[in-house]
Amino acid sequence: MKKGTWIIVSIISIVILSTCNGILNPNPNGHWNPLDPAYVADTDPVHRPIVTISGTLNDTVPRQTKSWSWEADSAGCLYRAVVTTEADFIFSNETFSEDTTISQESGNGTYYLFVQASDAEGNQGPVVEASAVLDNTAPSQIALLSTASRFEKVNLSWENPGEDFDHIEIRYSTGAYPVTLEDGTQIYSGSDEEYAHTGLTSGTDYYYSVFSFDAAGNYSFATTADETADILRTYAYVADNNHGLQVIECTNPSSPSITGTYDTPGYAQDVYIKGDYAYVADSDTGLVIIDISNPASPVLAKNCDTPGSGRDVYVRGNYAYIADWASGFAVVDVTDPENPVLAGSCNTPGDYTFGIYVSGDYAYAADSYSNLQVIDISDPDNPEISGSCDTSGSSYCVYISGDYAYLANYDYGLAVVDISDPDNPGISGNCDTAGSAMGVCVIDYYAYVADSTSGLQIIDVSIPESPTLKATLTTNHAAYDVFISGNYAYVADVDGGLAVVDIAAPLAPSIQGVCATPGRAYGVYVGFND
Numbered sequence: 212m213k214k215g216t217w218i219i220v221s222i223i224s225i226v227i228l229s230t231c232n233g234i235l236n237p238n239p240n241g242h243w244n245p246l247d248p249a250y251v252a253d254t255d256p257v258h259r260p261i262v263t264i265s266g267t268l269n270d271t272v273p274r275q276t277k278s279w280s281w282e283a284d285s286a287g288c289l290y291r292a293v294v295t296t297e298a299d300f301i302f303s304n305e306t307f308s309e310d311t312t313i314s315q316e317s318g319n320g321t322y323y324l325f326v327q328a329s330d331a332e333g334n335q336g337p338v339v340e341a342s343a344v345l346d347n348t349a350p351s352q353i354a355l356l357s358t359a360s361r362f363e364k365v366n367l368s369w370e371n372p373g374e375d376f377d378h379i380e381i382r383y384s385t386g387a388y389p390v391t392l393e394d395g396t397q398i399y400s401g402s403d404e405e406y407a408h409t410g411l412t413s414g415t416d417y418y419y420s421v422f423s424f425d426a427a428g429n430y431s432f433a434t435t436a437d438e439t440a441d442i443l444r445t446y447a448y449v450a451d452n453n454h455g456l457q458v459i460e461c462t463n464p465s466s467p468s469i470t471g472t473y474d475t476p477g478y479a480q481d482v483y484i485k486g487d488y489a490y491v492a493d494s495d496t497g498l499v500i501i502d503i504s505n506p507a508s509p510v511l512a513k514n515c516d517t518p519g520s521g522r523d524v525y526v527r528g529n530y531a532y533i534a535d536w537a538s539g540f541a542v543v544d545v546t547d548p549e550n551p552v553l554a555g556s557c558n559t560p561g562d563y564t565f566g567i568y569v570s571g572d573y574a575y576a577a578d579s580y581s582n583l584q585v586i587d588i589s590d591p592d593n594p595e596i597s598g599s600c601d602t603s604g605s606s607y608c609v610y611i612s613g614d615y616a617y618l619a620n621y622d623y624g625l626a627v628v629d630i631s632d633p634d635n636p637g638i639s640g641n642c643d644t645a646g647s648a649m650g651v652c653v654i655d656y657y658a659y660v661a662d663s664t665s666g667l668q669i670i671d672v673s674i675p676e677s678p679t680l681k682a683t684l685t686t687n688h689a690a691y692d693v694f695i696s697g698n699y700a701y702v703a704d705v706d707g708g709l710a711v712v713d714i715a716a717p718l719a720p721s722i723q724g725v726c727a728t729p730g731r732a733y734g735v736y737v738g739f740n741d
Contacts, residue, residue: 260285260328260336273346273427278314283328283336292326300325302338318345346427350375353423356434360441365417367436368405377426378402381419388435389420411440444740446470446506447694447701447726448489449709450479454730456491457709458506461737464699464711467726473509475499481523481692481734483531488512488548490531492521492734497541498531500548506740515551517541523566523608523734525574530554530591532574534567540576540584542591557594559584566608568616573597573633575616577606582626583616585633600636602626604648608661608692612653615639615675619648624668625660627675642678644668650692650703657681657717659700661690667702669717684720686710696737699723703732 260283270277281290289307293300294315300323307329315322324341351372359366371379381399382389389395395418399406411417417440420433447467449457456479458471477496482489487504497517503509519538524531526545533541539559544552561581568575574594576584583606585598600616604623609616614631624644630636646665651658656673666685672678688707693700698715708728713721 258285258330259334260288260330262290262326262328262336262339264324264326264339264341268341270341270343273344273425275345275347275427275429276314276316277322277343277345278312279324279326279341279343280312281326281339282311283330285328285330287331288328290326290328292324294322294324296320296322298323302327315343315345317347319347320345346375346425346429348375348425349429349431350377350423350425352431352434353379353421354434356419356421356436358419358436358438360438363409363411363413363440363443365408365411365419365438365440366405367408367419367421369421369434371402371404372423372431375425376402377424380422380424380430381406382422383408383417383419385415385417388418388433388437390433392422392430395420413440413442415440441740444506445696446738446740447709447711448482448484448503448736448738449703449728449732450482450491450734451728451730452478452480452733454728455479455493456482456489456501456509457728457730457732458503458509459709459726459728460506461699461701461709461711461724461726464713464723467709467711467724469726469728471503471505471507471509473501473511475501476514477521479730479733480521482736483524483526484736484738485526488545489736490524490526490545492524492533494520494522494536497521497535498524498533498543498551500545500551502548503738512549513551515543515553517543517553518556519564522564523577525567525569527569530588532567532569532588534564534576536563536565539564539578540567540574540586540594542588542594544591555590555592555594557586557596559586559596560599561606565606566619568609568611570611571633573630575609575611575630577609577618579605579607582606582620583609583618583628583636585630585636598632598634598636600628600638602628602638603641607648608650610651610653610658615672617651617653617658617672619651619660621647621649624648624662625651625658625670625672625678627672627678629675639675640678642670642680644670644680645683646690649690652693652695652700654695655717659693659695659714661693661702663689663691666690667693667700667712667720669714669720682718682720684712684722686722687725691732692734694735694737701735701737703735705731705733708732709735 382395384395455475477493519535523534561578566577604620608619646662650661669682692703
């Protein structure tokens with residue numbers, strides 16, 4: 212071989228051997244280049260320092276800040292790391308250090324971490340990447356915060372932001388609006404759009420601030436509202452014949468006054484209150500359901516016609532039970548008060564069914580001259596008579612207390628019927644009254660009888676077999692119905708409107724207040740703004 216040829220072969224052999232036996236220094240992007248001036252051969256052809264980043268590499272949960280930490284699989288490594296918004300970042304002249312953590316404290320959008328290790332021999336490993344989503348923009352404030360005060364309760368409602376929203380937080384104070392998350396007291400955190408703040412002190416001013424949060428923990432400026440916790444307000448709901456429903460505030464019993472009215476299409480005969488609805492027996496219209504969530508402004512929810520003419524109503528569970536006059540008894544499904552549906556009906560033997568009361572699986576009907584009719588309502592769609600009891604006179608009203616039914620029997624006063632066996636009721640006792648017994652309510656061993664022109668009659672029924680008249684109070688006109696609440700009897704007094712009677716001492720009743728109504732007060736039910 213010629214000398215020149217041998218030199219060329221030798222050079223090629225050195226290059227080949229160097230390439231096979233050494234690990235070449237990578238360029239700044241982790242690519243290995245044997246011609247790099249910084250190239251240093253490593254005696255271990257397999258080893259390259261590999262970085263492991265702690266936690267989730269691609270963190271898509273928005274947060275305000277992000278910190279990363281890492282380590283290499285070799286001791287004594289140095290690192291270079293960059294956080295940037297550039298997804299295709301390439302290292303250039305960044306220096307290596309001993310740091311193994313880095314943070315991004317601000318900004319919005321996706322941030323990318325690039326980390327590379329260099330071992331003690333200067334060998335550089337591959338670039339490792341991670342990413343995180345940062346959000347440091349506050350969400351929008353909530354819209355339309357409103358409050359409504361009820362007794363010892365404030366109802367709050369609002370609209371949540373449509374975008375960049377996770378939850379809201381409500382804070383309150385009795386001194387001023389909370390400005391920061393440290394002010395006042397937190398009462399709610401969640402994503403609903405209404406909340407009832409309960410257990411409040413009547414007459415106290417409450418200041419509310421509502422903050423909206425996004426998923427990263429940013430929060431908006433507060434939306435504020437204030438409300439004074441309402442006192443317990445007492446309302447008497449009067450079925451006022453041709454003038455529909457009258458709402459009379461009786462918070463001060465000595466000065467009851469009409470605060471709201473709804474003129475029903477028929478002739479309002481009686482009323483029952485459940486929740487935010489008044490259920491009115493409205494003669495030929497059947498059942499009229501009125502929304503009384505705002506007692507000052509009652510509005511119609513819906514009507515439901517019945518086979519006869521609604522004279523009395525009792526509501527329990529999802530059903531309204533109607534004394535349906537000449538057609539006996541009707542059942543209306545009121546699961547949705549704005550869409551009542553006639554469920555069932557049952558004829559009774561009397562000429563007219565005037566009153567109704569429900570207890571257990573039975574409805575007790577005051578069925579004029581057929582007196583007490585017991586109706587099995589275990590299947591509300593198919594009610595049927597299961598028992599009856601003849602008493603003297605014509606039954607206008609019935610009230611159940613314990614094992615007894617108390618009937619207002621027109622010219623024959625009060626009848627007491629044992630219903631311990633509902634299918635076989637039996638007469639226990641009677642007490643005649645001076646007038647015509649139209650309505651009855653029983654509390655604490657006293658029966659309060661609305662006795663037409665003889666006013667309110669108070670009868671001791673502690674011994675059911677021997678009811679005894681104890682006191683009488685004349686009202687302004689003709690007592691037709693009576694409702695007891697606390698220390699007061701509320702009397703529907705026909706042309707005399709509503710009479711509020713103090714019965715704290717049952718044997719010495721006295722009229723505390725009177726409220727005239729535009730129609731004829733036939734029925735009354737008392738409720739509260741709770």
